Amino acid sequence: MGANQADKRLDIHNSEVPVVCRACEARHRGICGALTPEQLSHLSRHTTRHRLSRDVEVTVAGEDVHHYSNVLSGVVKLTRLMADGRQQIVGLQFAPDFVGRPFRPTGEVTAEAATNVSLCSFPRVVMDDMIARSPDLERRLYQQALDELDEAREWILTLGRKTAAEKVASFLLMIAENIEPEAAESNGSICFELPLKRADIADFLGLTIETVSRQITKLRKARVIVVENNRSVTVPDIERLRARCEAE
Amino acid sequence: MGANQADKRLDIHNSEVPVVCRACEARHRGICGALTPEQLSHLSRHTTRHRLSRDVEVTVAGEDVHHYSNVLSGVVKLTRLMADGRQQIVGLQFAPDFVGRPFRPTGEVTAEAATNVSLCSFPRVVMDDMIARSPDLERRLYQQALDELDEAREWILTLGRKTAAEKVASFLLMIAENIEPEAAESNGSICFELPLKRADIADFLGLTIETVSRQITKLRKARVIVVENNRSVTVPDIERLRARCEAE
DNA sequence: CGGATACTTGAAGCATGTCAAAACCTGTGG
DNA sequence: CCACAGGTTTTGACATGCTTCAAGTATCCG
Known part of the structure; x- marks a missing residue:
């Protein structure tokens, strides 16, 4: 104008x-x-x-x-x-x-x-x-x-209706997709640094630090993710992570 | 242009x-x-x-x-x-x-x-x-x-961090403020028809129907609200409802 | 090496979910 | 006016997932 x-x-x-x-x-x-x-x-x-x-x-x-x-x-x-x-x-x-x-x-x-x-x-x-x-x-x-x-x-959907396990998986997927937009499309492996510490993840997901930690451990033991130094995460197969966002 | x-x-x-x-x-x-x-x-x-x-x-x-x-x-x-x-x-x-x-x-x-x-x-x-x-x-x-x-x-704050009791109180307050914008400002009493049934309230708050019902009963017994026909709600004192949105 | 911060793990408690039944409200037809 | 059917809400007993509290272990950084 x-x-x-x-x-x-x-x-x-x-x-x-x-x-x-x-x-x-x-x-x-x-x-x-x-x-x-x-x-x-x-x-x-x-x-x-x-x-x-x-x-x-x-x-x-x-x-x-x-x-x-x-x-x-x-x-x-x-x-x-x-x-x-x-x-x-x-x-x-x-x-x-x-x-x-x-x-x-x-x-x-x-x-x-x-x-x-x-x-x-x-x-x-x-x-x-x-x-x-x-x-x-x-x-x-x-x-x-x-x-x-x-x-x-x-x-809102995640907070209202998902279990703690699904919340943590959804969070990791979201981070992966934001940090490596292109890699997240292809169904390969992704590796990234977690930008948030456990306390922040808990505040994001409406959980406690302890619950977040336990769920991450569970994903680690199920080989859905590999964690080094608490912060760097590798997802060998994104599809397997994606599957954890919805059900058992 | x-x-x-x-x-x-x-x-x-x-x-x-x-x-x-x-x-x-x-x-x-x-x-x-x-x-x-x-x-x-x-x-x-x-x-x-x-x-x-x-x-x-x-x-x-x-x-x-x-x-x-x-x-x-x-x-x-x-x-x-x-x-x-x-x-x-x-x-x-x-x-x-x-x-x-x-x-x-x-x-x-x-x-x-x-x-x-x-x-x-x-x-x-x-x-x-x-x-x-x-x-x-x-x-x-x-x-x-x-x-x-x-x-x-x-x-998101409500879903992530509030208790069921606080969620229901927050919901009622939000509805009151939307239906009677002017009345909600003044600290008087408000009366309105609930636009949502229990199942919808539950879907809104990430709770079950039963939990919603119990919390409404609790508010009724505490005289924070008066309910007729399950749908029409009277809030005698908005401040008391507002107080329920945050703590005990 | 030490001290702080971050993370993990375990045991116990409680808020909310689940399942089941009863009560209630609303409209319809006898 | 009553009886009845359908949907909705309330209530109760029990199960469970997440939190709380409390230790213990890693990791970072001087």
Whole structure:
């Protein structure tokens, strides 16, 4: 709608993609793919990259959010906390997901690094403005929201109706599919690092640490998975893992 | 962007709101509020209204969706089904919610009338086209998707971490807030008809019918609620119900 | 090597599920 | 108005899967 000639005059190299964005995954599969080179360079002028180590918060429930972010690497967990300390992970964001909640300055969820994470952050006001101007950008965000909604509903089914064994198998499958998207399609073997520790897996699946541990042990003994150092997991045959997500 | 002069020529009364839309809630709080009178009358030419009785499906998991709908009255439940018959309700839609999943011709969820329902339906292709042309419409849809995502995450917390007693209390509170939005704010008493039967409540909360029944009995004996005819519920003091959503 | 954090394993308890039967509500036809 | 059939809800007795509590073992990192 509105003309943004001003932007063009500000940047002589307006048709070039900013250096920091060139190799960025968010430009391909993430929301930045919806931006023109001009918009990208405008945004990149307000952009900061940083690394967070595990358990550092990105945004906190109840506090005003001043920045949105793209996940460049690592995993961000979205958690909700009850007054008495019970905790539940309500979502996981992998690269190149967008972290933020447009149209609402504050929310009930806390976003927190589950692993070491690197982020590309930008001020909320700049992004909100850009969203209002760019229907393409808004469409990308809408699509990501719909995908997250599908996922959330998948987990509602898992939490409501699956057994502990099925929950853990479903979790491992989900992680495998997110970390090795292509490998997960083919029916071969996959090997990956678990981004979450047992306590996080428990918070994700609505179980206790002990139950998660027991179920992992069970999968290990059944040779569905091989575990080294508690974190690196090998799935020799994905189909066998997939079978564990539904029944005996 | 695109010119839609064609629309204008087709309709002499293009600046008037279609008769069927005049008293419609979807024009105020729903997605139709984002449409111009011209767009409304264009859409209304492809629109059909119908009533569904309980348990009739709106759209079925795995089948192509040809229509989107607005809920005009009643409640639509979104369910997911596992191969062995286990079922989970993953969302509830009240008037004037939009039912549909843009950008994906088919999905995993089935939408089904939980009560008698009246719908306003329109062909997917017409609506998709309109979404592509109207950023305002897309914004409304995006906002609804974000709201649904917030709700879904609220239920993930409930399913993962609350006890059966807390789940049932949370469910009753959610229904009360949806049916009497204004009354729920003030700390008075509320009276409403339960739109779901016990089996549905169980499918929503990841419990069995028997457990739901026992918890409702418990709330009744504690005078937190008064139940008549199994369906009409009175909450004398909302704060006392709210207190049951979190602890003892 | 030591100390902290993360993970595993075992035994006992309890919330919720399962199975079975009874009570209740609602509409229909005699 | 009553009898009856179908679906729905409640209640009870028992089984079980997950949690809780408590140790013990690995792994990481100074």
